[in-house]
Each structure stands twice: as structure tokens, then as C-alpha cells.
Amino acid sequence: MVRAVRGAGVSEIRIYGVPVSGEVAEGTDVGGLVVDAARRCGCGIRDGDVVVIASKIVSKAEGMVVRVGGVRAGTPAKILSRFLGMREGQVELYLRQGRVVAVIPLKLIEGYLRRYTRDLKAVEEAVAPEPYLLLIRTPQGLMSWGGIDLSNVPRGYAVLPPRDPDASARRIRDRIKELTGCDVAVILSDTEWTLSKFGSIDVAIGSAGIAPVRRGFGSRDIYGKPKFGGIDVLVDLIAAAAALLMGQAAESVPIAIVRGVRYEPSDEGVKDITYPSKLLRKGLVKVVLLTSLFKLVHALASILRFFKR
């Protein structure tokens, strides 16, 4: 019989959206900004808080904004830019981020894009400079357009991701400790497409002071059996939770404080939980072979069943 638990004491998490006004300039002390903004908006910073920061403001503070027209393109970028109908400097920036693993024409999903907008003209205007989604393998894992973003910067400019997001998170964590004496975890978040549904979710691209994955594989279930699972990507769950308050467009809430999450302190970062590209390549070959073999056996077995009737 199932029963509600009386007086069990509810567990609770609070997420605070921390607004910031104006533009983050190169050289901004992001740790100082977090502390100041959290104090002004009333939630403050406490020991054990997880501070989630939109990676874009960290990029801006680290001077990762470039004028696309000023980027010198090599021959491959020049030729590919004509093939894709994108600007030469833009393609050069993508190629520098890593290996392109897929080129997805946005024409395919234009019907969906139209469905989820309040401004039909905006669809055309937003797709025009980026008619293809380039999925690029970076040291932080697969990222759309290699993590490069053309929005929330002046026209003609692009924001690159921080060079080493785990290191940036560590620096900000240390600075917050210095200013407040509090031990916090820091997560840099970015918006990524999800393949299982139509739309995007926020994920962690860098972290510090928090074990990125929960070490619960094989925990016993309510029947005492070791469970297949228990390895939540905690940093991604927290980045997603923070996205409920962090603005996507002009809302200017680039910081969220998540209070009440149980986590283990750790020196690992997000880079430690991305698959090494060797494993991915080797794995992909095995999966393709095995899947083909499975489908072949399945087809033969279905024919066999037909004759057995």
C-alpha cells in the first residue's frame, strides 16, 4: 500500500534569478559582478550555493567578442563559405572551433520554427545569416556552431565560447570565495538543441567545485537490486533548472543562484565527463555494425516466422 509520508519534512530547492543591467565589457570582474548583483537583489551568496552564469557574459568579460569582417579566412573557409552561403570570416571561426561532424539545413525545420514564433518575419531574418546548423566537436563536446553565437552582440560581431570554461568557472569560484568567504560551486551554462524533441535546453559547458556526475551507478533499488542508472549529470540538471529564470533574449538575467542542492565538492570539470573522440569514433563503428547485424537477424527471423505459419 502506498502512503503519503506524515511529517517527513519536505526537501526544498530555491532558484533566484539575478538581474544585471547594461553590457558586460571586456575585463569585467564576473565574480565581483555576481556578488554585487546577488546582494542588491536580496538573495545574497551562501555557503553551498550553486552559481549558474550564462557563458556569454563570461565570454564578453574575457574579450571573446570578434568582428566577423575582421577575421582572416583561409582557402577552405573561403570556398566553404560560398558552398554554405555564409560569410567567410564566420565559416573560418567555425572551422577553428573543431571538426564539423554534421551539416544540418535549417530548411528542414522551418515549419517548426514558424510554429514557435510570435513574429514570422523574424524567422527569415534569424535564419538568413545561418542557413545551416554546423554541429562541431569541441573539447567541451558536440556544440552547435562550435558554441559561437551571433546574438546579443552588435550586428556583424560574434561571441566565441570561453577558451577553457572549466578554468573560467574555477577563477570565478575563487573570486567569490575571496569576496564573501563562501564556498560555492560555479556552472557556466549555454543553450543547446536537444535532438529528442523540437527545441533547446540549457546545459553546462564548464563547472568548478562540484562533482559533475552523481556517483550512484548500481545503487540498490527499493527491491535491493543494483539499478542500471543513478549517474545523473548533476551540472546539466542545475543548468536546466537555472534556465527557468535566465532570460533567452533581452531579459538580462544572466545569473541564477541555486540553493539547496546536495552535491559533492570536486576538482573535476565538465571536460572530464565528455567522451574522448577516440571512444566516439571506435564506438560509432561498432554500433553501426552491430545495429546492421541486429536488423539483418530481425529481418531473417521475420521471414522465418512467415514460413512457419
Add this chain to the structure above:
Amino acid sequence: MVRAVRGAGVSEIRIYGVPVSGEVAEGTDVGGLVVDAARRCGCGIRDGDVVVIASKIVSKAEGMVVRVGGVRAGTPAKILSRFLGMREGQVELYLRQGRVVAVIPLKLIEGYLRRYTRDLKAVEEAVAPEPYLLLIRTPQGLMSWGGIDLSNVPRGYAVLPPRDPDASARRIRDRIKELTGCDVAVILSDTEWTLSKFGSIDVAIGSAGIAPVRRGFGSRDIYGKPKFGGIDVLVDLIAAAAALLMGQAAESVPIAIVRGVRYEPSDEGVKDITYPSKLLRKGLVKVVLLTSLFKLVHALASILRFFKR
């Protein structure tokens, strides 16, 4: 210049983990359980709350628990079960869920599994009944093992996902309205592997009363340009946030109340934001062709650059 905002009024979200004791039996009134458990633990139910429920307890209430040994396997399942080293009834259940799109040998990631456990013997014991991860295309999108789960049920039993998770969410929503008079949104969540990193996150497999995606595509950014994005999969973000409190193994927190999220009421469900399989098939062919062409042009351009030196 960037400034913290004085007196902007912090936006805030609260997540309450709602514990339940004992086992959910077939026929349990899940809506009633939610209302009762939320009242007993102190957070209650209010208008506008999002109630997140582990899909597994909904499955159990709907009688979706089956004894694997009692499932009659057809010829394909019998033959494939020898090929995969899994039980016949188990393979039959997988095949009934939908088309198998990938067969992933867990040997590939055993090193990772060992890294994220506190109990090395548990890894072997948990992997033994499921040596391969079957990625299956169901009406709710791609799901590992078609959403079938062998944990938190007695040994020898399997839990299937609810037959129509959106419909189940609607029924629970209506029941909560009936009992409390409150208009809430309901999300059924499940744990899924994430491909970008090593581990799993929680996602929504059914929803009611909430627009699953935010309609912000092409919203103006802080420079007034229409932004490529703004289509957060809100139901997935909320499922992830709730997972911060919902237990993975024996914790028995199968319900979370998320309070303070701004969302639009809607009659859509999760099924409305999964890609139709025709689009996926057509899209995949185009993406493979286009990516190959891109790589070819890239290679030729790189050779050209070599000769230009």
C-alpha cells in the same frame, strides 16, 4: 558599463520534493496521492504549480508491470534474444515498443560505469540482464529500451511506460483540479541518457496544461536583432529541475512541486513536440549527403591551399 540592478525584485522558483512511502499498486489514484502527499509534507498545491511525477509510479498505477517470464515471445524475439544474450520475453517487450534504431554494447562504456559507482560488483550485476542498450523509436520519441525499466520492480518483472503519457498527465491534472480546485500543470518525467556527456538527465515524456515549448523564436536580443533561439523545451527544463530532488534509487521521492515558473496553459502534450519519423528519415538522408559533400569540399580546399603555398 554593467551594473547590478538595485531593488529589481528577485524572481524566484521553489521546488519541493514530495516523499511517498510504500509501493504504488495497480489502481492507485495518482492525483489523490499527489494532493494527499503534498498536504502532509507541508507544501500543498497552489494554482499555477507544476506537478512533476516519476512516470514509473503512473505506470504502476495503470498496471503496466509485467512478469517477463510470462510474455509470449514470437520467432524474431526468440532468435534475437540468443543474439543479444537477453531473455526472450524481455526482447519481445522491446520489439513491441517500436523500431530499434541503434544497438549499443555497454562494454564500450564499462570503464565509465566503474568510475561512477561506489560498488564495483553492482556494475556487473546491473549490466548482466541488459548487456546492450537498445535505442527505440516510440511515439514519445527515441527512448532507451523503449522506456522499459527493470528497476524498482521485483526481480523478474519489468515496468512499461504509460500507454499514452500525455493522456495520463491530463487525467491526473483533472483529478487534482477536482480535489483542490487548483489549476496546475502536470509533467511525467523519465530518466534518459544524454549523448553529449557521460550520464543521464530527466526529461518529460508526457505533459498537460502547459505549453511544452516557449514560443520565443526570433525574439529581439538586447541589440534588437531577431535571435536564433528562444524555443526552450520548458517541460524538459522543469523535469530536469525536479530531478534535483526526485530520488533515483531507493529515495522514494517520486513527486516534485515546482512553484513560480511562468508558463502558458495549453492543450498540447509532449507528443506534439517530437519529430515525426518521416521528417527524421528524410532529414537524416539529407544531413548525411550534405555533410559528406561538406567534408569533400573541405578536403579539396585543404589540398588547394597546400599547392598555393
